[in-house]
Amino acid sequence: MKLHRLILPAIVLVLAGCGKKDTAASVASGTPVANFPGMEADLARTLKEQANFYVFKPSTDFAKDTEGLTWQDGSDLPEFADPAAKKGGTLRAWMSDFPSTFRTVGPDSNDSFRGYLLDNVEMNLLRPHPNAPGRFYPELTKDWAVDRAHKTVFFHVDPAAKWSDGTPVTTEDLVFTFYFMRSPHLNDPWSNDFYAKTYERITIYDAHTFAITLRELKPDIESRAGELNLYPKKFFKDFGPGWEEKYNWRITPTNGAYLVHDEDVKKQVSVTLTRKTDWWGQDKRFLRYRFNPDRIRLTVIREPDKAFEAFLRGDLDLSPIGLLNQPKYWYDKLANDQRDVAAGYIVKSTFFNNIPCPDLGLWINEAKPLLGNRDLREGLQYATNMELICQQFYRGDAVVQQTRSDGYGWRVHPTIAARPFDPVKARELFAKAGFTKQGPDGILVNAQGQRLSFTITAYLQSLQDRLTILKEEARKSGLEYNLEILDSTTGFKKMLQKEHDIALAAFNRSVEMYPRYWEFTAGVNAYEDAYLGPDGKPVGKPSEGKPNPSPKKPKVQNNNFTSTFIPRLDELIEQYDHAESMEQIKTLAAQIEQIIHDDASWINGWKMPFYRLAYWRWVKWPAGFSAMQSRDQEEFWVMWLDPEAEKETTAAKAAGRTFPPQVLTFDQFKQP
């Protein structure tokens, strides 16, 4: 979705801002910048100093350590690419801006171009199977075994795996990756923190055998241990303080199918990716029949609108990601009777995916005057007409999210549903909150003469029309919404500073087995002094103190946009975060969702149950189009180009011949 691309950098910003710094400090024991001895020496020193983290064992111990474990390699799972796929051709695609760096880690690296270098291309140890939530398939590894009792996952590196410079992928790269990501010189506090908090140790048996031990047992242990990509040690020999400047435009060797060659980089104009014809993974299960085009040329086109026009001209093979999800484009600009669609040259497809969706909604700041009243918040829920946006703005395509956590493959709560639009009910609840009279302008007022008026802050200009709809509908309940649409940086900053009344915002969610709650609803993220220890000083964990009945200091720079502080909820979240089995997770999540629903501080927004795109008819897709947990057309790279069809189409266009029009729907994963 377009929204998700836009909010992605913002989210990482927030996560980086709210990491717990204490643990990071324990790892950041690097040598001072001035006498950095060079990467090799620093690595050797680190391995010695942190011998408890980097454990080297003789390979003979391996059999003993893995005794009784079941090895798996995902071979019981079906593949999701199509054996009919053909290699070849150049896919003509676009990007909205030239990347500010070719690094995939460190400052400024998290832009949308990174998807072409890292996220969608580079191999991980394991990856979640997109059609079987909770299951994994191996990429860089051959097989793996989970030892829950010791919070450890054992792996064999695939002996065939190679970097693009020809060096094999070994456990040396794994050791380097951990050293790299935990190093204070990386200049990426979020990664430092994550690698410090998540992992207990890594154990190396030989060049291809290793184990990763986690600090805590979680139901998604495979995801935490296996969803890692590696960095080639040989390439980063110049790593050290200020490395990011040196590595800005060096192209990291990849173990994926696509590589950028220096001569294919035209600064500010285009970047072309080339497929490695002798890629080690091209016959491996789950990797074969994917990554099909020989080249992917990404040209800079600043505006999605312009890119759309370029697509219609035939300069691009695919319509811009997310653009056709907008009804204006799908129904009007590229209607089914559009010339090239009607002639069958352009194919339109709707693919219903099923994936944790961005939690778009109105986040009510409970810390603001009046909004602390639960009845009033519930009134706002009934006064906000999201249904109308789905039905008449999205022409029935969008649906209202039922819970804060839709799309996890299991229903987080069996019964709760979004509250419907109901002005009568809203007025009853507003009256309960003291707003009984209607002023001359049709807005309710309370006994103190306060008007029922709140400001919605948003950070995307494109949301203006949808917000206007909400504003006009709210008047029916005697409620006034003022709209404040800021640019993305200032808007997001305002929300992080908790200065908003109500925020229209969404956090993107990656494919995880279960939702996160701590970031969004924990009391310690609402107030600095949410919990007080025995000495009366604020503490960071509910279990270490008592809830403060009247917290004063709002905690800023985190994602608790609703300023929710409910001690019972915090207890549950603490249990949830330490839950070891999926059953526990499900029981606790249902209770947490119920409390969130009853608290009524998040008004359910809309979501698109599918993604839509158009493409010229020489772009081919698997029979089911794509995988269930794919977010857009480029994730998993399952499409291919058919040069015969291209020739046929060009000839037909010139001769004025047409093909049967194709407007396709793939609804095998559609939710009832």
Place this chain on the structure above:
Amino acid sequence: MRLSPQTRRQLQRFRSHRRGWWSCLTLVVLAATALLAELLVSNRALVIHYQGNWFFPSYGAIHTGREFGFDYDYEVNYRDLRTRLAANRKGGWVLMPPVPYGPNENTYVGQQFAPRAPAAATRHLLGTDQLNRDILARLLYGLRNSLIFSVGFVLLTYLLGVSVGCMMGWFAGWFDLVTQRFIEIWSLLPFLLVVIIVRSALPPGVQFNLGILLGVIVVFSWVGLTYYMRTATYREKAREYVAAAEVLGAGPGRIIFRHILPNTLATLITFLPFYAAASISSLTALDYLGFGLPPPMPSWGELLRTGTENAVDAPWIVASAFGALSLVLVLITFVGEAVREAFDPKRFATYQ
């Protein structure tokens, strides 16, 4: 009040400039229409006769649906009321304005949000926009916002620009020097950036509105006038009549306001229409970029933006907005031309 012979002559010359004179009249009519918009283009009825009572809802408090026998507590839909009363003939009648739509109203309840072409039958004389709002209504109420803005803008910039300019010219010396340097620095500040910063730095609870926007733009626009006023004051100050007034014991206030200002009036009045035009275009530009008035306030910039976004599917939006904007700016320019000519001491000047 009797006009001085000179002023009368200038008025005469202004009237004799036909294009300018007619432009001026058209503008006056447009402004009057915009000021009386509620009576011409509105979703509120002009007159209602209901169960023996008279209502005039155009101005003032809203009437709820319940007052007229509907089952809701928000503002009554007068068009529905008219339909209902017309159907059963008894109970009363409703007189709606010629164009019965408000500027923020979804005029196709229960139907999809999509622009609809102009049609006399639906009374959408200029069509509707992507939220089913009547474009004529948005244009007219937008014009009112622009005019209010422009009057406020001209008054404030003139007040600031003229007083500072006069002071610079009159006091001269270090005051002139320091103020000039300040103005040079001030005029280099990137204005759009400041608007964005002000918007984000507003204290919580304060809504961005026309007044704040006006303030920000004025703060950056008054400097232009000071240059002219400074030189004009310098020039007049050196004249004998100022010296004469000084000898007679007049203070600086009296000299500036009674002697110098009237003699620089020609410059000031000549600039006036251009300042008005500039203010309308900067408001439109800011709205176009999304940094202007908060939605859904009707504004021409917003219409232009949605118009260009939908230029292919709904050309009537951009055509209306562009047409209206060009018309008003052209009219103002014509007036400005006539004013300049009227105040020109040379009767037959040729400009090359």
